[in-house]
Each structure stands twice: as C-alpha cells, then as structure tokens.
Amino acid sequence: MIKIMNKMHYMMNQLLLLGILLSLFFLILGGTLFIINDGNTQLVDFKDFHGEPKYLTFLPDIIGNAKNLQPKALIQIGLYTLFIMQILRIMLAGWFFIKTKDATYILMSLLIVFIMVGSLWLSI
Amino acid sequence: MTLYTFLSLLFFIAFITGILGALTGLGGGVILIPFLVIGLKINIYYAMGASLMCVIATSSGAAIAHMQENYSNLRLGLFLITSAVIGAIIGASLLLILKANFIEIIFGSVLLISAFLAFRRKEDNKYSQKSHSWALFLKLPAKHPLIKNTIYPVQRVPEAWGVMLIGGILSSLLGIGSGALNIVAMDLIMRLPYQVAAATSNFIIGVLASVSAGIYFSRGYIDPVLTFPLVIGVLLGSFLGGKLLHKTNIKLLRLIFSILIITLGLQMIYKGFKGFI
Numbered sequence: 001m002i003k004i005m006n007k008m009h010y011m012m013n014q015l016l017l018l019g020i021l022l023s024l025f026f027l028i029l030g031g032t033l034f035i036i037n038d039g040n041t042q043l044v045d046f047k048d049f050h051g052e053p054k055y056l057t058f059l060p061d062i063i064g065n066a067k068n069l070q071p072k073a074l075i076q077i078g079l080y081t082l083f084i085m086q087i088l089r090i091m092l093a094g095w096f097f098i099k100t101k102d103a104t105y106i107l108m109s110l111l112i113v114f115i116m117v118g119s120l121w122l123s124i
Numbered sequence: 125m126t127l128y129t130f131l132s133l134l135f136f137i138a139f140i141t142g143i144l145g146a147l148t149g150l151g152g153g154v155i156l157i158p159f160l161v162i163g164l165k166i167n168i169y170y171a172m173g174a175s176l177m178c179v180i181a182t183s184s185g186a187a188i189a190h191m192q193e194n195y196s197n198l199r200l201g202l203f204l205i206t207s208a209v210i211g212a213i214i215g216a217s218l219l220l221i222l223k224a225n226f227i228e229i230i231f232g233s234v235l236l237i238s239a240f241l242a243f244r245r246k247e248d249n250k251y252s253q254k255s256h257s258w259a260l261f262l263k264l265p266a267k268h269p270l271i272k273n274t275i276y277p278v279q280r281v282p283e284a285w286g287v288m289l290i291g292g293i294l295s296s297l298l299g300i301g302s303g304a305l306n307i308v309a310m311d312l313i314m315r316l317p318y319q320v321a322a323a324t325s326n327f328i329i330g331v332l333a334s335v336s337a338g339i340y341f342s343r344g345y346i347d348p349v350l351t352f353p354l355v356i357g358v359l360l361g362s363f364l365g366g367k368l369l370h371k372t373n374i375k376l377l378r379l380i381f382s383i384l385i386i387t388l389g390l391q392m393i394y395k396g397f398k399g400f401i
Contacts, residue, residue: 016184016188019184020184020185024356024359027352030348031131031353035131041126044349046170049169050344052344052345052346056344056347071348072349073348075348075351076348078352079177079348080341082184082334083334085184086330086331086333089327089330090202090331093202105202108203108205108206112206112209112331115209115213116338118338119336119337119338121338
C-alpha cells in the first residue's frame with residue numbers, strides 16, 4: 001500500500017509539473033502574440049464589469065480560435081489547463097483508492113470529480 | 125497608460141504578491157484583489173476571476189517546489205473538500221444576489237480576520253490527545269512526517285468540516301483560496317502537525333479554487349488580458365519566495381504583512397460603504 005501511495009504522490013508531482021509547464025507555454029505564447037499585436041493600443045477599461053464575450057467563455061469556441069493562434073483564446077487554453085489539472089489530481093486520488101479498495105473514498109473522489117466537471121460544464 | 129505599461133504593472137504586482145505569499149504562507153488572493161481593486165481601480169469581479177486563477181497556479185507550483193505532496197493527508201483532503209465544494213456552490217449562488225460593494229465589505233472583514241489568525245498559531249502538546257470517532261471511521265490519522273513511529277491523532281472532525289464549509293463559501297464568493305481558514309480547520313481545530321496541515325491545505329486550495337473558477341469562467345469573470353501577466357508573475361514570484369524562505373526573518377515579515385493586510389482591509393470596507401452612499 002505504501003508503494004502505491006508513493007507512486008501516486010510521484011505521479012501527482014509529475015502531473016502538476018507538466019500542467020504548470022503546459023499552462024505557462026500557452027500563457028506566454030498567447031501573451032506575447034497579444035503584446036505584439038495590441039501592445040501599444042490604449043488601455044482597456046476594467047472599471048465596469050461587462051462579462052467576457054461568449055467566444056472567450058465557451059470552450060468549443062476557445063479551442064477553435066486557439067487553433068487559429070488567436071492570442072486571447074491561447075491564454076484561455078493556458079488557464080483551462082490549470083483547471084483540468086486539478087480534476088486529474090482528484091482522479092489520480094480516486095485511482096489510488098480503487099487500487100486499495102477503499103469504497104468510502106472512491107465515492108468521495110467521484111462526487112468531487114462530478115462537481116468539478118459540472119462547474120466546468122457550465123461553460124461548455 | 126498604454127496597455128503595455130498596464131501589463132508590466134500587473135506582472136510586477138503579481139510577482140511581489142507571489143514572493144510575499146510564499147514567505148508568509150498566506151495566499152496570493154487576499155492581497156492581490158485589494159491591490160487590483162484599490163490600486164488599479166479594476167472591477168472586483170474581474171479581480172476575483174484573475175485572483176482565483178493565480179490561486180490555482182500557486183497551489184500547484186508550491187506543491188512541486190516543496191515536494192510537499194508527500195506530507196499531505198489525502199483522505200483528510202478529500203473529506204474536507206466535500207464540504208468546501210458544497211460551500212463553493214452556495215458562495216457562487218450568493219454572488220449572484222449580493223451587490224459588488226457588499227462583497228467589498230465582506231472582503232475587507234475577511235482580510236482583518238486573516239491578519240488576526242496569522243498570529244494565532246502556537247505549538248503545544250497536541251499528540252497526546254485521542255482521535256475523534258469520525259476520524260477513526262474515516263481512517264484519517266496517519267504517520268507523522270517528522271517524528272518516527274508516531275501516528276498523529278485527528279481531533280474534532282465535525283467542527284473542521286463546518287469551518288471548511290465556510291471556507292468554501294468565502295472562496296467562491298470572494299475569489300480567494302481561503303488558506304487562512306484551512307489552517308484554522310486543520311491546525312487549530314484538528315490539531316494536525318503543521319507540515320501536514322500546510323500540504324493538505326495546499327491540495328484543498330487548488331481543487332476548491334478550480335470549482336469556483338469553473339463557475340467564474342462561465343459567468344465571464346476571467347479576462348485573459350488581465351489574468352495572464354498575473355498568473356505568470358505570481359508563479360515566478362512564489363518560486364523565488366520559496367527559495368528565500370530560509371533566509372528571511374519570517375516573524376518580522378508576518379508583522380509587516382499583517383499591517384499591510386489590515387490597511388488594505390480597512391480601505392476595502394471604506395470603499396464598499398462609500399458605494400452605498
């Protein structure tokens with residue numbers, strides 16, 4: 001059991017590292033493209049809240065725009081990566097409890113993944 | 125101000141926040157949001173969205189930097205997340221009802237409480253106590269990470285679950301990781317070893333912030349232009365902060381940090397009340 005536990009902790013660390021690097025890649029790529037294109041324009045006003053337009057909140061739209069190297073969409077992909085990584089973190093924990101046959105915690109992991117995917121689902 | 129200057133400023137603020145957060149253990153959110161709202165006059169909803177993404181990033185970054193996953197108590201983390209997640213849904217619903225200036229007032233009050241809690245930590249003979257019956261049922265007690273052949277007990281489980289519910293509500297209502305409340309639940313109430321409390325808290329923060337962030341995403345609170353310099357800055361800052369951790373006078377820093385938080389808290393409350401008049 002300790003062996004599986006150590007393996008899981010190792011995998012979690014690797015997962016987080018990969019997620020952070022991937023996210024940073026998209027953020028830096030999107031950010032750089034954005035600065036090159038719009039860096040010298042006047043400041044956008046963030047004083048009043050308007051809410052982001054659908055093409056920056058609706059996942060299929062974001063993916064479509066990111067494929068065309070649209071800077072803001074690339075940044076959103078980077079942010080989504082951070083988010084999905086956390087779901088994988090819980091799934092990995094669930095895998096550990098399946099391996100160790102711990103029903104209470106399998107259920108708990110499932111419940112949490114369900115809620116996380118549900119909150120994400122709102123934007124799909 | 126051109127966009128270029130604005131982005132550099134955001135990066136700089138996030139970088140400093142990242143360093144301070146890593147050094148003091150208080151999350152980035154509590155300090156980042158007032159800076160954005162009061163300093164840069166950014167709407168609190170945008171500030172909250174950006175802050176939450178920073179919270180997820182630092183939670184993951186800190187876990188890698190300190191290799192602290194090994195200390196975290198996975199069962200306890202999952203158990204507390206169940207209540208935090210319910211809280212997050214309640215908080216997100218409240219967010220639809222409450223006005224922005226009301227949120228600013230709550231935020232300011234939470235800042236004042238966080239500053240107070242940062243000084244409450246004290247070590248005592250906590251391993252002589254017995255575990256709560258729920259803790260035994262849920263198999264929460266585990267091996268102490270530093271003291272050999274010792275199993276640490278886990279006390280007052282229902283109370284901690286309740287505190288985490290509030291933590292969840294505050295997280296999605298205010299866009300913070302609510303790390304201060306996690307520490308209250310695990311350190312002061314459950315009486316866990318500090319390393320276990322810190323690592324498990326970090327795990328909870330990442331997952332909890334993601335639930336709130338999912339909701340924020342769909343409501344359009346997360347602006348890419350505002351968020352990308354902040355996330356990159358806070359990540360780099362927290363890595364540097366982690367490296368400086370052993371070379372700094374933490375007590376003095378905590379004092380300065382607390383004074384800063386209190387000042388920001390009072391300003392947020394003032395700004396909130398001004399909005400009503």
